[in-house]
Amino acid sequence: MPAGAVAASAVLHKGEEPPLIGKHGSGAIFFSGCTLGCPFCQNAQISIDDLGSGLSDSELAGIFLKLQERGAANINLVTASQFTPSVIAAADEARGLGLQIPIMWNSSGYETPQTIKLLSNTIDIWLPDIKTLDSNSAGRLFDAPDYPITTRAAILKMADQLEVRGGTLIKNDLMKRGMIVRHLVMPGEIDSSREVFEWFAENLKDRAMLSVMVQYTPVNAAGEKLAGHDYIMPDSDYKRIMQWLEEFEIEEGFLQAPEAASKEWIPDFNRPNPFPEKYSSPIWHWRQGLL
Numbered sequence: 004m005p006a007g008a009v010a011a012s013a014v015l016h017k018g019e020e021p022p023l024i025g026k027h028g029s030g031a032i033f034f035s036g037c038t039l040g041c042p043f044c045q046n047a048q049i050s051i052d053d054l055g056s057g058l059s060d061s062e063l064a065g066i067f068l069k070l071q072e073r074g075a076a077n078i079n080l081v082t083a084s085q086f087t088p089s090v091i092a093a094a095d096e097a098r099g100l101g102l103q104i105p106i107m108w109n110s111s112g113y114e115t116p117q118t119i120k121l122l123s124n125t126i127d128i129w130l131p132d133i134k135t136l137d138s139n140s141a142g143r144l145f146d147a148p149d150y151p152i153t154t155r156a157a158i159l160k161m162a163d164q165l166e167v168r169g170g171t172l173i174k175n176d177l178m179k180r181g182m183i184v185r186h187l188v189m190p191g192e193i194d195s196s197r198e199v200f201e202w203f204a205e206n207l208k209d210r211a212m213l214s215v216m217v218q219y220t221p222v223n224a225a226g227e228k229l230a231g232h233d234y235i236m237p238d239s240d241y242k243r244i245m246q247w248l249e250e251f252e253i254e255e256g257f258l259q260a261p262e263a264a265s266k267e268w269i270p271d272f273n274r275p276n277p278f279p280e281k282y283s284s285p286i287w288h289w290r291q292g293l294l
C-alpha cells in the first residue's frame with residue numbers, strides 16, 4: 004500500500020457491540036489492505052484486492068468530522084494498521100478542529116508493539132481480534148505462524164496503554180475508553196477457542212471485555228459466499244463455548260447467537276452502502292466521495 008491512507012467506505016454502522024453503537028451507530032471507516040490477509044476474509048474486496056481510493060490526511064480528518072456531525076458514537080478505524088502515520092496525523096488535525104468522540108482501533112491484532120506505542124495518544128478504545136493462539140493453525144489458516152506471539156504482545160501493549168490513560172470508562176452505556184477483544188470461533192478450530200479463553204482469563208479479564216463471535220461464513224478469495232457452505236455452529240459446540248466461559252469465569256463481554264452467521268454480513272464495497280440498510284447509513288464512498 005502507499006504511505007497515505009486508502010479507504011473504501013465510511014458508514015454509521017450498527018453491527019458492533021452494544022456499548023460501541025449508541026443511538027446512531029459507530030463511525031466506521033473501512034481501510035484498504037490488511038497486515039494479515041486471511042483467505043476466508045469477508046472484506047476480501049478491500050483487504051486483499053485493495054479496492055478503495057487515496058485520501059490526504061486532511062480529507063481523512065474531514066471524514067472523521069462528518070461522522071461526528073452525523074451522530075457517530077466513535078470513529079471506528081477498521082484495519083488501519085498499514086496507515087498508522089496518516090491516521091495519527093488525521094486524528095490530530097480533526098481533534099484541533101473539534102473532534103470529541105472517542106477514536107477506536109479495530110484491528111486484526113497482528114501488529115507490532117511499536118505501532119501500538121505510536122498510537123497511544125490517539126486511541127481511546129482498542130478492539131483487536133484474537134483469532135487463534137495455536138501457531139500451527141495460524142500457519143495453516145493464514146500463513147502467519149508467528150500470529151500468536153505477535154498478537155499476544157500487541158494486545159498486552161494495548162491493555163497497558165489503556166491503563167496509562169486511566170482504564171475503562173463507560174458513560175450512559177457508551178464506551179468512552181476501553182478494550183474489547185474479539186474472538187471468531189472457526190469451524191474445526193473449537194479447541195483453539197478454549198486456549199484463547201484461558202489466555203484471556205489469565206491476562207485480561209479485569210481489564211477488557213471478551214466478544215465471542217460465531218458469524219463465520221465461508222467465502223472464496225473474492226469474498227463471495229461459497230454456495231452450499233452454510234455454516235451454523237452446532238449446538239454442541241455452542242454449549243462447549245458457554246461451559247468454557249463459565250469455567251474461566253469470563254463474565255464481562257458478549258456472545259453472538261448462533262444464527263448470527265449469515266451472508267448478510269458480507270459487504271459489497273462497490274455499493275455506496277456496502278451493508279444492508281438496517282445495519283448502516285453511508286457517509287462516504289471511495290467512488291462518490293461524501294454522500
Ligand code: SF4
Nearest residue numbers: 037039040041044111
Ligand atoms: S479477516 Fe481481518 S485480519 Fe483477516 S484479512 Fe480480513 S480484515 Fe484482515
